Amino acid sequence: MENNAWLVISAHRSEYPEPITFVKGTPLRVGERYEGEEDWQDWFFCQCAGQQGGWVPAQLIEWLDKGLARAREDYTARELNVQPGDQLVGHRMINGWIWCDNAEGTASGWVPLANLRERREP
Incomplete structure (x- = not known):
């Protein structure tokens, strides 16, 4: 799974402001x-x-x-804060989480797979 497009379907907020x-x-x-x-x-x-x-x-x-x-x-362990409707690019999936960049390429971090739906380009 390299550089797949994802759509956020439910919000995620990190509980760890200082990730390991x-x-x-x-x-x-x-x-x-x-x-x-x-x-x-x-x-x-x-x-x-x-x-x-x-x-x-x-x-x-x-x-x-x-x-x-x-x-x-x-x-x-940095997590990416996301809102429904955000578009992400996913790079690596591990144990129910995906390392993603936001659409602007200005932030990156882990997002739970359950909060995402894969976007299919027409």
């Missing part, structure tokens, strides 16, 4: 697995030095030993 952000190889402390009604699978609450913790997809975690891990790639 790290580069490949960053040491991580892995905590609880996400358990919620949204059925977002394989997200873990991680912490790294110098910032607040945040949710990280399991695919990006290289497990080491007893809650310790390291980042498999660069990552930010």
